[in-house]
Amino acid sequence: MYRHSLRTRVAIAFALCVAVLSVAWGFAFFGSIKLTEDHVLQHQLQRASESYPSMPMNFRAYDEVGHLPESLREWAQSNPSEGLYEFEEIELHVAVVPTDNGQGQGFVVFDVAGIEAASSDDWWWLLFIASAVGALAALGFGLGTIVMRKAVAPVVQLASAVADIDPEQLTAEDHRRIEAKRFGDDEVGVLARTIEKTFERISAFVERERYFTSSASHELRTPITVITGALELLEQSDLSPNDVKALNRVKRATLDMKTTIEMFLCLARETDDGLYDEEFSVKPLVNKAIDQQRYLLSRKSLDVDIDELANPKVKGHPQAFFIAVNNLVRNAFEHTLNAQGSITIRITEHELLVTNQVNSDAHEQQTPTVASPSHGYGLGLGIVQRLCERNGWSFSLLADEKNVVARLSW
Template sequence: MSAPNHSLRRRIVAAFTVFALATALCFSAFSLIFVYTVEDSFFHNMLRQEVDHQRQAGASPIKPLRDFVSIHRDSSTFPPDLARQFNAGAGREFFGDAGRHYHVVPPGAVPYYLVAEVSRELVVRARLPFIAGVLGALALAMAALTAGFGYWLARRATAPLDRLAHLVAHAAPGQLPRSFAGDFPDNEIGALAKGLEQAMDRIAEFIEREQHFTRDASHELRTPLAVVSGAAGLLASQPLAPQQAAQVQRIVVASEAMAQSVDTLLALAREDLGQTPSAEPVLMLPLVESVVVQHAHLLDGKAVKVVVDVDAKDCAVCRRVALSILLSNLVSNAFAHTMAGQVRISFEQPCLMVADSGPGIQPRLHRAGAKGEGSTGFGLGLSIAHRLAARSGIGLEIDSEAGAGTRAVLRFT
């Protein structure tokens, strides 16, 4: 299973690494503060010893204990770089020119200034690059070790999740995994696996009921359809009056269309539409004319003009049965809901359009129950059409506005 860009495993490793770097930075800062504090304490103790040494001599100064310590009656005798800074502000520690560093003890215990130029005695500053390098190397080593440990821990922790995701992702609708929760640890992942197992059991039971239904419905629907089709065929072979022959022909066409619809809708319910005939080049004009004739009775007594703007050579690659059902659905809706005006069926590569001047239908057209005003159906046709189009690889777009008609577009990719 390939990990996404923001996978849990990467987040755990990143969290461990950031924590290690933050800890290393804090430790480095503390170490530098510590060594600077120790160094300053050394100089303060050294100057305290110097003060005690001078107090033993009384009011007159004596030679300091260390060569880098000098005695001044006032600040006028200070080195120029120290005098410039000393006169500008208060303090006891000053940075001079050329790397010089001064510690100053003002008059108090002794009646004069003690000035220590300690640049040659500094330990931390001279070794700061080395200390920084060591601390940086330790920080990187700590980050690397922590990242490695974090990766190992994340991989170990997410391995059951990967197995669970793989199990769910590769579950076939008719072969859902059962009784798998016991293979996972008794923790939050195990609880998730148990919840998924229960959901899988319910889905499997639902699929089993649906398969029984579709099998029974297929048998119960196909048998009477075969009887109707056979009887209509026998009746059509007998001499009949023109009007009777036309009605019998309508029965034959309707029974064939219903048989195709049953096959496709049952395949759609079983999620095996791919087992129906694959996509093939389909001539649009014969199919459109057949659908128009099949539903022409819906226009009886209406002042509706049907315009077919489809060339004899217009063709699209699709599943013929699915397209026939979709087109029948859209044309029958247009014929049924248009009381007067025009229904136009046109083809412009790669789209087949059905537009009417009817009253329009309400929004949320693809949802079950959406239907036009005055419709006597249950509003399931367009819901089925959208699902069937999506499963067949045909784009279905419907635009409708109250009082301005409906325009449906079948887009072939």
């Protein structure tokens, strides 16, 4: 449980990292200065002890160029400006200062022979400093990683909990995993509460869907079954031709209602006992759909050409496939006017094509366009689209001024 918000914890984490690194760098620089100072003093003391009992005079003052060491005279005759100069080859440091009377220049020479570190010592010191810098950098990286990991731990914990949840199969363990009280009252807690409420709504919706489909499957099919039984009894009676026509219309309407109910129940079910992985043949379902909708052609001079180029088998929900094909065949039969040519149904290895003509003028050519599945050629095409999406099939409708081609592929 955290008392501060995530933003505050991240800011505190950065502040702690900067503070600790600043202190570490400060001690490192202070230690380097003290080590350098001690190193110089030790060299001076060592040189003095080597010349005991006489003490070396490292600093010497000269008021004339002629009194300077021979190695400096040529340089001094060039009248250098006031300042500090270093001569590494002869290990001398020279300061040029004005004289007391202001009529010339004075020279202070500092002999650093034996005091400055050798080149090999310089490399060792450079290696030591580089090692210290690397160690501090590693310390800062490790410290920053630890602190930041602690700061964002609730976010990582929530992300891991959500990643392990299957939205299609929510369990009681999933709800316990994302309980908001585990994440405090900060921004992560607000996000956890929102996710928890969302999952609760999803669970409630799935439960309602299951209850509805189980109840509706019985309550809606029972009246259809009663009507179908009553119609079968009426068929056995002595009916007039007009009564037979009326009875056939009622039977077709009942069959359409049964198909519609099955279609909506198929879409409403979240799961359907593994029927979406069943393998079935296409041809019998296509023939069944044609036989069911052939009454629509009773008053039309139309032919139905079935072009069977293959006898494929499809993997998915057979009832959903029949509903989709039945809808496409019905639309083709309904929207093709009398004497507008034949309706072609072609079955290939990977697709089903239902083609019907909508214009008898064969000379008028238009550019084909993709029609919207939601309207224009039957309200059921949107449902066909959804059925195909649920089963991993694809559906398209190509329409122009002459033909409409419905393609269902798998």
